[in-house]
Amino acid sequence: MAKMTLEDLRKLRETKRQDMDMRSPDNKDVDIIVSMGTSGIAAGAKDTLKAFVEELEKRGLTNVAVRQVGGMGLDHAEPTVEVRMDDMPQVIYGSVTPEVARTIVRRHIVGKKLVNKHIYDRPSADIVADTKRGE
Amino acid sequence: MAYNQYILICGGTACESSKADEIFDRIIEELNDAGVREDVQVVKTGCFGFCEKGPIVKVLPDEAFYVEVKPEDAAELVAEHIVKGRKVDRLLYQEDESKEHAKIDEISFYQKQFRIVLRNCGFINPENIEEYIARDGYAALEKVLTELGPEGVINELRTSGLRGRGGAGFPTWKKWDFTRAVESDQKYVVCNADEGDPGAYMDRSILEGDPHSVLEAMAIAGYTAGADHGFIYIRAEYPLAIKRLQKAINDATELGLLGDNILGTEFSFSVEIRLGAGAFVCGEETALLASLEGERGMPRPRPPFPAVKGLWGKPTVINNVETWANIPVIINRGGEWFAKIGNGESKGTKVFALTGKIKNSGLVEVPMGTPLRDIIYNIGGGIPNGRAFKAVQTGGPSGGVITADYIDTPIDFKHLQELGSIMGSGGMIVMDEDDCMVDIAKFYLEFTVEESCGKCAPCRVGGRKLYNILDKISKGQGKPEHLDQIAEIGHAMKRASLCGLGQTAPNPALSMITYFRDEIEAHINEQHCPAGVCKDLIQYSILPDKCIGCTLCARRCPVNCISGERKEVHVIDQSQCIKCGECFEACKFGAVICR
Numbered sequence: 216m217a218k219m220t221l222e223d224l225r226k227l228r229e230t231k232r233q234d235m236d237m238r239s240p241d242n243k244d245v246d247i248i249v250s251m252g253t254s255g256i257a258a259g260a261k262d263t264l265k266a267f268v269e270e271l272e273k274r275g276l277t278n279v280a281v282r283q284v285g286g287m288g289l290d291h292a293e294p295t296v297e298v299r300m301d302d303m304p305q306v307i308y309g310s311v312t313p314e315v316a317r318t319i320v321r322r323h324i325v326g327k328k329l330v331n332k333h334i335y336d337r338p339s340a341d342i343v344a345d346t347k348r349g350e
Numbered sequence: 351m352a353y354n355q356y357i358l359i360c361g362g363t364a365c366e367s368s369k370a371d372e373i374f375d376r377i378i379e380e381l382n383d384a385g386v387r388e389d390v391q392v393v394k395t396g397c398f399g400f401c402e403k404g405p406i407v408k409v410l411p412d413e414a415f416y417v418e419v420k421p422e423d424a425a426e427l428v429a430e431h432i433v434k435g436r437k438v439d440r441l442l443y444q445e446d447e448s449k450e451h452a453k454i455d456e457i458s459f460y461q462k463q464f465r466i467v468l469r470n471c472g473f474i475n476p477e478n479i480e481e482y483i484a485r486d487g488y489a490a491l492e493k494v495l496t497e498l499g500p501e502g503v504i505n506e507l508r509t510s511g512l513r514g515r516g517g518a519g520f521p522t523w524k525k526w527d528f529t530r531a532v533e534s535d536q537k538y539v540v541c542n543a544d545e546g547d548p549g550a551y552m553d554r555s556i557l558e559g560d561p562h563s564v565l566e567a568m569a570i571a572g573y574t575a576g577a578d579h580g581f582i583y584i585r586a587e588y589p590l591a592i593k594r595l596q597k598a599i600n601d602a603t604e605l606g607l608l609g610d611n612i613l614g615t616e617f618s619f620s621v622e623i624r625l626g627a628g629a630f631v632c633g634e635e636t637a638l639l640a641s642l643e644g645e646r647g648m649p650r651p652r653p654p655f656p657a658v659k660g661l662w663g664k665p666t667v668i669n670n671v672e673t674w675a676n677i678p679v680i681i682n683r684g685g686e687w688f689a690k691i692g693n694g695e696s697k698g699t700k701v702f703a704l705t706g707k708i709k710n711s712g713l714v715e716v717p718m719g720t721p722l723r724d725i726i727y728n729i730g731g732g733i734p735n736g737r738a739f740k741a742v743q744t745g746g747p748s749g750g751v752i753t754a755d756y757i758d759t760p761i762d763f764k765h766l767q768e769l770g771s772i773m774g775s776g777g778m779i780v781m782d783e784d785d786c787m788v789d790i791a792k793f794y795l796e797f798t799v800e801e802s803c804g805k806c807a808p809c810r811v812g813g814r815k816l817y818n819i820l821d822k823i824s825k826g827q828g829k830p831e832h833l834d835q836i837a838e839i840g841h842a843m844k845r846a847s848l849c850g851l852g853q854t855a856p857n858p859a860l861s862m863i864t865y866f867r868d869e870i871e872a873h874i875n876e877q878h879c880p881a882g883v884c885k886d887l888i889q890y891s892i893l894p895d896k897c898i899g900c901t902l903c904a905r906r907c908p909v910n911c912i913s914g915e916r917k918e919v920h921v922i923d924q925s926q927c928i929k930c931g932e933c934f935e936a937c938k939f940g941a942v943i944c945r
Contacts, residue, residue, distance in 0.1 A: 221495075
């Protein structure tokens with residue numbers, strides 16, 4: 216590489232900073248949890264995961280951590296994705312194709328609106344809570 | 351390039367020697383086989399500091415902290431964690447049995463730490479200049495060249511209160527200002543990376559984990575003081591640090607961050623590495639400069655100080671690695687920010703190398719003034735095997751001990767000095783009740799006698815005399831007047847020696863007679879070593895009423911000096927015994943005793 220000017224150094228720092236922020240575990244306040252069990256992967260969870268990561272990078276959203284977990288049990292609705300962030304209800308989305316993944320980033324994370332068509336509840340947790348209340 | 355996951359593998363010397371390289375290669379191989387190579391970034395970083403549990407592998411963003419990883423674990427890590435997203439529980443760090451596997455920021459070892467110097471160690475790839483730049487790298491140099499100017503730098507440093515981290519704790523801004531004020535056709539900047547204190551390795555870890563931080567700081571000093579050339583004096587025993595430094599120098603030069611007309615300005619600055627042969631005295635600045643010039647590494651009388659008359663008689667700014675690593679942060683965040691951290695006259699943080707009888711040995715960085723108790727018990731995890739804490743040796747062979755009575759002492763320049771010890775380079779060797787103070791002091795004296803250059807008599811003769819006295823005491827030939835002699839010789843050495851080596855060499859012995867007088871008196875008056883270490887003062891014997899004649903001790907004895915038939919009482923032949931303690935360790939019935 217040729218010798219840099221002040222301008223070049225600043226530019227390089229800005230472009231690379233994003234990469235490093237993506238890596239850093241600090242300042243992550245949004246979690247996207249992709250269910251990567253066998254059925255999820257079979258239904259295309261890998262492409263979904265990739266779509267999330269690419270969309271986040273495109274938008275420079277370094278405060279979002281994309282994590283992978285095992286199957287959540289919602290095999291009929293794979294690939295499933297859970298999104299956790301402040302000021303928004305904790306939501307599980309189902310049938311998240313790469314297209315839907317990009318929509319989730321745009322509407323849910325940036326726009327703070329739910330992507331209604333793909334919402335699935337947290338069935339098991341609710342049932343547990345209800346039984347407890349009934350007792 | 352978007353990555354789903356990041357695998358950070360420790361590439362410090364400690365972890366490399368436990369096959370971190372092989373782990374790195376195996377993980378790459380496994381990722382290729384699993385077809386996910388492109389989704390995962392694998393980074394070989396500098397030291398994480400938690401060397402006790404190395405090699406360490408971190409997986410982000412899941413914040414999984416894997417410890418004691420072996421090359422053969424690579425397949426499972428990739429297949430389970432990376433491909434299926436299931437953490438490999440058996441490799442995760444567990445603080446104790448009852449607790450769950452900890453996330454990185456929940457580990458006690460890291461919780462009380464505050465990382466300025468080690469900010470990038472264990473996070474960036476030290477061989478990639480772009481990663482350093484992304485973490486505000488060379489932003490301080492940019493700020494200095496465009497905004498601050500030399501006076502601005504001196505002001506920030508003065509406000510920050512930064513003092514040299516190499517041992518003496520001299521205010522850094524003063525050194526720089528002295529050199530700046532001198533008129534000269536040529537000035538130099540020198541980095542002292544001759545880390546000689548046994549047990550301390552923070553300088554090595556900084557150079558291995560974040561070499562650019564030192565280069566950037568040296569360039570800033572060059573600009574401030576008006577020097578255009580810098581030398582890094584590093585010992586040849588640090589091959590990995592040298593390799594990474596050289597790569598860093600090459601990369602920075604290629605990008606125009608070192609060399610002629612840096613960033614298109616008038617300022618030019620180049621850096622060269624010089625290898626030292628690993629003599630302790632060359633860590634002393636005037637001896638280091640002599641060695642750089644190609645002379646024998648022997649100190650010169652000061653004044654004149656190197657800041658005025660240093661390398662080849664030219665004004666020279668010389669600082670220790672850890673001091674350098676603080677500079678870019680101070681410039682970026684401001685001296686005021688830095689001055690808020692720390693205690694009294696000691697600002698900022700200090701990196702300590704925690705070793706000896708401690709559960710979590712490793713590198714820790716804490717704000718100045720952190721009580722010793724926090725370092726030993728909260729970060730270090732306490733003393734292993736249920737033994738009792740006895741003392742900590744700070745400052746290595748130049749320092750003294752801090753005993754259990756003073757465990758709540760805030761660790762900073764002032765308080766350490768009051769206790770008769772020194773900060774030194776930050777070695778911290780923890781001792782428990784099984785360590786004998788006479789033996790420890792003798793060990794350090796042996797080291798300083800060996801390393802003394804012999805130029806001045808107080809150090810050359812005094813050190814040897816002190817060692818001989820300690821040797822006599824440890825062999826049961828000590829006399830009561832020896833205590834006064836230690837004090838007398840010690841104080842003479844302190845006052846009359848030419849350089850820091852001789853001035854501090856008696857510290858371990860002096861600190862021993864201050865804090866552990868009883869223990870020495872037991873050696874002298876009763877020919878007894880309370881810790882059971884000094885071989886000439888202990889005797890192993892077998893209690894006849896406890897011995898059942900299992901023959902285990904006789905079989906383990908390396909010199910066959912234990913006799914006795916099966917099911918009969920055994921006897922140790924004292925004339926043959928080498929006091930290795932094997933029989934003591936072997937006996938399951940408590941029949942072997944040590945007196």
